[in-house]
Amino acid sequence: MAARSQMALSLGFHIIFSCIGMVMPFFMAVSHFMYLKTNNLIYQNVTKAWSKGVAIFFATGAVSGTVLSFELGLLWPTFMKHAGPIFGMPFSLEGTAFFIEAIALGFFLYGWDRFNKWFHWFTGVIVGISGLTSGILVVAANAWMNSPTGFTLVNGKYTDIDPIKAMFNPAWFSQALHMCVAAFAATGFAVAGVHALMILRKRNVDFHMRSFKIAAIFGVVAAILQPLSGDISAKMVAKRQPAKLAAMEAHFKTEPYSPLIIGGIPDVKNKKVDYAIELPGMLSFMVYDDFKTPVKGLDQIPLADQPPIAVTHYAFQLMVGLGMAMMALGVVYLIALAKKKSWFSKAWFLKLFIAATPLGFIAVEAGWTVTEVGRQPWIIQGVMRTADAVTPMPGIGYSFYLFTAVYFTLSIAVTFLLYRQIKMVPVLYDHEPTVTN
Amino acid sequence: MMIYVVMGFLWLALLLYLVMGGADFGAGIVELFTSNANKNRTRRIMYNAIGPIWEANHMWLIIAIVILFVGFPVIYTTMSTYLHIPLVIMLMGIIARGTALTFRNYDAVTDNMQAVYNKIFVYSSFITPLFLGIIAGSAVSGRIDTGATDFMTAYVYSWLNWFSVAIGFFTVALCGFLAAIYLIGEAQDPEETRRFIRKARFMNIAAVVAGGLVFIASVEEKIPLVQWVFGNIIGILAVSAASLSLGVMWYLIIKGKRFIIRVLAGFQMTMILLTTTYKHYPNIVILKNGGYLSLLADRGADKAIEGLGIALLLGSLFILPALGYLIYSFQRKDKGDVAGH
Numbered sequence: 001m002a003a004r005s006q007m008a009l010s011l012g013f014h015i016i017f018s019c020i021g022m023v024m025p026f027f028m029a030v031s032h033f034m035y036l037k038t039n040n041l042i043y044q045n046v047t048k049a050w051s052k053g054v055a056i057f058f059a060t061g062a063v064s065g066t067v068l069s070f071e072l073g074l075l076w077p078t079f080m081k082h083a084g085p086i087f088g089m090p091f092s093l094e095g096t097a098f099f100i101e102a103i104a105l106g107f108f109l110y111g112w113d114r115f116n117k118w119f120h121w122f123t124g125v126i127v128g129i130s131g132l133t134s135g136i137l138v139v140a141a142n143a144w145m146n147s148p149t150g151f152t153l154v155n156g157k158y159t160d161i162d163p164i165k166a167m168f169n170p171a172w173f174s175q176a177l178h179m180c181v182a183a184f185a186a187t188g189f190a191v192a193g194v195h196a197l198m199i200l201r202k203r204n205v206d207f208h209m210r211s212f213k214i215a216a217i218f219g220v221v222a223a224i225l226q227p228l229s230g231d232i233s234a235k236m237v238a239k240r241q242p243a244k245l246a247a248m249e250a251h252f253k254t255e256p257y258s259p260l261i262i263g264g265i266p267d268v269k270n271k272k273v274d275y276a277i278e279l280p281g282m283l284s285f286m287v288y289d290d291f292k293t294p295v296k297g298l299d300q301i302p303l304a305d306q307p308p309i310a311v312t313h314y315a316f317q318l319m320v321g322l323g324m325a326m327m328a329l330g331v332v333y334l335i336a337l338a339k340k341k342s343w344f345s346k347a348w349f350l351k352l353f354i355a356a357t358p359l360g361f362i363a364v365e366a367g368w369t370v371t372e373v374g375r376q377p378w379i380i381q382g383v384m385r386t387a388d389a390v391t392p393m394p395g396i397g398y399s400f401y402l403f404t405a406v407y408f409t410l411s412i413a414v415t416f417l418l419y420r421q422i423k424m425v426p427v428l429y430d431h432e433p434t435v436t437n
Numbered sequence: 438m439m440i441y442v443v444m445g446f447l448w449l450a451l452l453l454y455l456v457m458g459g460a461d462f463g464a465g466i467v468e469l470f471t472s473n474a475n476k477n478r479t480r481r482i483m484y485n486a487i488g489p490i491w492e493a494n495h496m497w498l499i500i501a502i503v504i505l506f507v508g509f510p511v512i513y514t515t516m517s518t519y520l521h522i523p524l525v526i527m528l529m530g531i532i533a534r535g536t537a538l539t540f541r542n543y544d545a546v547t548d549n550m551q552a553v554y555n556k557i558f559v560y561s562s563f564i565t566p567l568f569l570g571i572i573a574g575s576a577v578s579g580r581i582d583t584g585a586t587d588f589m590t591a592y593v594y595s596w597l598n599w600f601s602v603a604i605g606f607f608t609v610a611l612c613g614f615l616a617a618i619y620l621i622g623e624a625q626d627p628e629e630t631r632r633f634i635r636k637a638r639f640m641n642i643a644a645v646v647a648g649g650l651v652f653i654a655s656v657e658e659k660i661p662l663v664q665w666v667f668g669n670i671i672g673i674l675a676v677s678a679a680s681l682s683l684g685v686m687w688y689l690i691i692k693g694k695r696f697i698i699r700v701l702a703g704f705q706m707t708m709i710l711l712t713t714t715y716k717h718y719p720n721i722v723i724l725k726n727g728g729y730l731s732l733l734a735d736r737g738a739d740k741a742i743e744g745l746g747i748a749l750l751l752g753s754l755f756i757l758p759a760l761g762y763l764i765y766s767f768q769r770k771d772k773g774d775v776a777g778h
Binding site for chain 2 (some may be wrong): 096
């Protein structure tokens with residue numbers, strides 16, 4: 001249990017660092033492009049300010065990623081012994097992608113006025129592309145744990161290993177798509193929210209307004225597209241992991257016209273959900289595109305193979321709810337962009353975006369909880385149980401406390417650092433920037 | 438066939454991590470042993486030198502780990518089970534160091550927080566290679582006991598012994614030595630050059646002393662290190678080449694050469710790694726019961742090795758030219774900047 005908590009904690013932090021690290025370079029590239037096209041120094045300042053954010057998150061993401069690559073073995077040696085060679089392919093490629101990202105970031109951060117300006121811009125784009133690629137590869141490895149393929153299990157021995165097939169497991173595409181869109185939505189809203197706050201406080205309005213618009217448009221488009229990728233993901237889960245889907249929906253009874261259950265408190269003992277809104281037939285429709293086909297409920301899944309229902313259900317509801325809220329805000333933004341330009345300077349409009357700052361990341365964490373907790377008691381779906389994979393070393397509890405303390409300190413420190421960066425914007429970027437070269 | 442490609446990459450990743458990552462850690466170690474009066478200046482030169490490439494240095498370790506867990510899962514999991522404690526300490530060091538370095542460069546407000554970052558940076562620069570060395574020493578010290586039933590034997594004495602600890606200090610001294618040699622080439626006036634030469638001499642002596650301690654500890658712990666190093670022709674040749682190049686290097690330092698001394702320092706590291714790995718090849722972990730974990734016998738499935746090898750070859754096609762160009766352009770431009778100001 002301590003091992004699981006430690007892993008959850010480490011991944012929970014890594015997911016935030018790496019989402020920002022892989023999405024912000026795209027914002028940066030857009031504003032850099034605007035600068036190169038318009039020669040407006042504000043865009044150069046925005047690019048530089050964001051590139052510092054990217055550097056901070058890249059470094060912390062890299063460090064937390066290194067820690068994770070060790071933790072896999074430190075905490076789950078039995079899992080890694082068998083799974084390493086099978087699902088290692090995406091990790092080997094991820095190493096390459098990440099390395100390229102690090103090199104490109106070196107060029108970008110230290111390359112102002114040193115290189116041809118379009119080459120310099122291009123290195124920034126490479127940072128984004130290779131970051132996104134590493135994200136996709138890591139999610140593909142996680143997808144393998146949900147839909148293990150590329151090997152045959154005979155008498156406890158893993159044979160016929162095919163790493164390529166394992167990498168392109170059935171769930172990789174739906175999971176990677178869902179995660180990437182989520183990363184764009186979450187980062188877009190988070191960055192836009194911070195800039196909205198600064199606009200509301202009337203600090204460097206021009207600087208922050210331009211930043212806000214770039215970040216928000218990424219977040220908005222992603223938030224509006226997300227339900228589509230969510231639908232693809234849910235269909236995949238229904239096919240491969242009926243127990244997870246049933247827990248997500250707190251769907252106890254297998255019956256025709258399976259209802260979609262919204263909200264409510266799952267009562268595991270009496271196998272029902274209290275205070276929920278039920279839409280008859282909707283779950284069947286969403287999974288099978290027809291209202292009648294029954295969806296497998298928890299009654300058909302042995303108790304020993306059921307994930308914790310309440311946690312999975314709440315996390316799923318939270319994710320969907322926040323996703324919907326962000327989508328609604330996205331629509332408001334598009335209306336403002338198309339019809340009501342005046343909204344951009346209205347306090348209520350900015351306040352909505354400030355309120356939405358953390359929503360995307362809460363949704364990301366909730367979604368990740370759904371996929372990980374929903375897979376329990378398995379570490380490899382249907383193949384290896386989490387309890388059989390854990391390290392034999394006693395006293396993992398202490399290690400968990402240590403890591404908790406470290407990550408807690410780290411997150412406070414990063415917040416502190418970003419706060420100081422944002423606070424210094426007037427000093428760093430307010431005056432007419434002196435042109436070097 | 439692919440297995441040899443993979444092994445080659447593993448060795449190369451370790452070497453590059455030792456040389457480039459080592460110089461990187463060493464920068465913090467040099468700072469630790471620099472008087473307060475000169476600290477700020479040393480720090481600035483050091484940051485200009487390692488800033489653009491430090492993220493890349495970090496990657497060699499990740500590559501080595503990925504090679505281990507994809508290609509040699511038994512070795513990876515044995516080490517991560519029995520060397521859990523030093524690995525966790527090393528990870529803490531990596532976290533602290535990476536964060537402190539980022540912070541001292543990206544904190545927009547300049548105040549006494551800088552002093553905190555500096556403290557964290559220099560101490561973690563010391564602790565991380567110390568434990569890296571301990572882990573490397575433990576792999577061959579024959580103290581990893583897979584049959585142990587009590588906590589201390591299985592998880593503490595596996596790495597807490599004189600031999601491993603001596604190797605830890607030897608690693609620290611090597612890192613400091615690499616960094617000091619590297620910094621000689623970055624110094625901007627004769628006074629500074631002299632200062633870094635003194636540092637390099639100090640680190641060189643420290644490395645020799647720590648190396649001596651490793652041999653003494655090996656006798657104490659009944660590890661046949663002398664026979665491993667000098668019992669074969671490659672070992673003798675490598676040690677002689679390293680010693681010879683050390684003499685040449687010091688001659689060239691006094692002559693004021695800047696680039697070739699870096700190459701020679703890198704060459705010495707290569708020889709050290711060659712000596713320490715050659716005798717045991719293909720074994721990389723020696724167990725208490727006299728058994729070995731071997732890169733050949735304990736490798737993963739053929740398909741996995743094949744995929745890994747292809748991924749590494751493909752990756753190096755992209756990485757090596759880009760990395761080379763990165764280092765090259767900052768070397769060149771730095772010199773240009775200095776002249777221009």
